[in-house]
Amino acid sequence: MTTPLEIPGFTHLYSGKVRDLYAPEGRDDQLLLVASDRISAFDFILDPPIPDKGAVLTQLSLWWFDQLADLVPNHVVSTDVPEVVAGRAVLVQRLDMVPVECVARAYLTGGGLREYLADGTVSGLALPEGLRDGDRFEEPLFTPSTKAPMGEHDEPMSYEAVEAEVGTEMAARLRDLTTRILARGNEIAGERGILIADTKVEFGLDASGGLVLADEVLTPDSSRFWPADQWEPGHTQPSFDKEFVREWLLSAESGWDKSSGEAPPALPADVVERTRAKYVEAYERLTGRTF
Numbered sequence: 299m300t301t302p303l304e305i306p307g308f309t310h311l312y313s314g315k316v317r318d319l320y321a322p323e324g325r326d327d328q329l330l331l332v333a334s335d336r337i338s339a340f341d342f343i344l345d346p347p348i349p350d351k352g353a354v355l356t357q358l359s360l361w362w363f364d365q366l367a368d369l370v371p372n373h374v375v376s377t378d379v380p381e382v383v384a385g386r387a388v389l390v391q392r393l394d395m396v397p398v399e400c401v402a403r404a405y406l407t408g409g410g411l412r413e414y415l416a417d418g419t420v421s422g423l424a425l426p427e428g429l430r431d432g433d434r435f436e437e438p439l440f441t442p443s444t445k446a447p448m449g450e451h452d453e454p455m456s457y458e459a460v461e462a463e464v465g466t467e468m469a470a471r472l473r474d475l476t477t478r479i480l481a482r483g484n485e486i487a488g489e490r491g492i493l494i495a496d497t498k499v500e501f502g503l504d505a506s507g508g509l510v511l512a513d514e515v516l517t518p519d520s521s522r523f524w525p526a527d528q529w530e531p532g533h534t535q536p537s538f539d540k541e542f543v544r545e546w547l548l549s550a551e552s553g554w555d556k557s558s559g560e561a562p563p564a565l566p567a568d569v570v571e572r573t574r575a576k577y578v579e580a581y582e583r584l585t586g587r588t589f
């Protein structure tokens with residue numbers, strides 16, 4: 299992991315794969331959420347970073363928070379952030395984070411598909427037989443997981459485990475909000491040619507115990523974005539934003555052996571630029587704005 303950026307007036311607290319958390323010196327009721335240009339694929343942080351990725355996804359998340367404001371309050375306080383992270387950082391309300399990764403799935407794929415093929419369930423939810431990779435559920439499913447430490451994989455949580463963790467009322471609220479956020483996301487994205495297969499959201503509690511939507515929301519980092527015009531159940535769907543990266547890394551040209559456990563080689567410039575263009579395209583198609 300690289301040395302975190304020094305931001306005068308802020309103390310670095312935590313680095314995730316692609317985002318970093320800072321505390322404003324002298325204020326314990328806020329945090330600074332900074333999105334890097336780092337890109338992750340196949341459980342590796344790739345080299346080089348994708349120019350503007352942090353800014354594009356920050357601006358997309360801010361737009362989604364606005365689209366969802368009638369559904370749930372969010373933690374955004376201000377985008378008046380230090381110049382060094384302008385456009386790719388957000389001042390947020392410091393919350394008491396709910397210890398559950400709130401995942402909703404509108405389509406069966408990824409880890410949910412692996413669990414389904416193994417035992418016919420996703421996060422303990424029994425599903426009909428015969429489902430295929432990419433099949434759409436009638437309604438989004440709430441398929442929560444644990445918050446695993448950095449570098450480890452989140453583990454599926456049954457709904458009963460969520461109730462045991464946060465209580466029956468909070469569990470019901472988490473399920474309702476998480477599934478409605480994905481449903482709303484697909485209503486909007488579907489009109490713009492993008493399918494959101496699944497998403498992970500995080501909630502926290504404010505000082506009065508109210509539930510607040512935190513972290514980022516409905517970005518290609520927190521969700522699977524698929525091009526709607528290429529949706530075809532029965533095999534792996536192309537990723538809207540990472541297909542160029544995946545195709546190159548799995549091609550003979552990269553010389554990388556995915557099963558080796560070794561870090562992938564650096565991405566060529568054209569893959570970096572085409573990937574940047576996909577993030578900008580997703581932002582512009584969804585928001586109707588120009589990046």
Ligand SMILES: N#Cc1c(N)ncnc1-c1cnn(CCN2CCOCC2)c1
Pocket residue numbers: 312313314315317318319329331332373390391392393394395500502512513514
């Ligand atoms: N958002 C938020 C938030 C908040 N509003 N209040 C208190 N804590 C958090 C928080 C702390 N960690 N995470 C996990 C997600 N991290 C985001 C940054 O990058 C690393 C991963 C969320």
